[in-house]
Amino acid sequence: MSQEIERKFLVTGEYKSKAYEQSRIVQGYISSARGRTVRVRIRDGKGYLTIKGASNASGTSRYEWEKELPLVEAEELMKLCEPGVIDKTRYLVHSGKHTFEVDEFYGENEGLVVAEVELASEDEAFEKPDFIGQEVTGDVRYYNSQLMKRPYTAW
Template identity: 45%
Template sequence: MAREIERKFLLADWSWREEVERSDRLVQGYLNEEGGASVRVRHNGRQAFLNIKSRTLGISRDEFEYEIPMADAERMLDHLTCGPVIDKTRHFVRRDGLLWEIDEFHGANDGLVVAEVELEHEDQAFERPDWLGEEVSHDPRYYNVSLVKKPYSQW
């Protein structure tokens, strides 16, 4: 079984931009509203994925991800999503052996920037970069599935 152990943080400043090794524009939408899992489709313009995550919010969740044809993803995003799509730029930063994914949101979530890091286990120690701010791993407002229903601009 696939397990995602991920922590989310706000950013203290913009100095992380100096460390970005690459960036991808991502578009994603959710295919369900209820139940024990969120099902989303996402693409970066080159590859597309179907992702299923347990609805349990927190640091550790079940997660399954499968690559799908780009045409299928575009059709799902155009015709099958529940609510608006999430539009964001994901920046990749490597620091002390960890890959940080920093999501800079657009559209109704413009102004929100969140850093995520995947860990091997929940208690894994890691060095906090200077640009890291408050941890929001347990705040459901910062989960993409929540941002579809109540965008950052409505807080």
């Protein structure tokens, strides 16, 4: 089983000038049930199908499986998704030996900017860039599957 270990933070400072790559992402959920999500994502002209399991008690770790799909298949699967779409630009920023993925959301989640860092273990040390704010790891409101149901602008 593939385990995803990550920590999530709100972004409070300037990050775009530090990014070495960016891409637009549109994603929907075939299933957004808590504890098991099935996501369809279109990024850079490619499709992806991702299945995620329940998070552990701290919210830092969970099962994740992902498979690349032809774009046409991802577009067809998007038609099966629950109502609501996540639309965002992802910026990649190096910090020490890690890469932070900074997501700037659009549409009903406009104004929300969140950064995630993937780790090898839950207690792995990492360098926080200066744009990192409050940690929101484990706060389900910031899960993309929940932002689709209860958008940031409705909080």
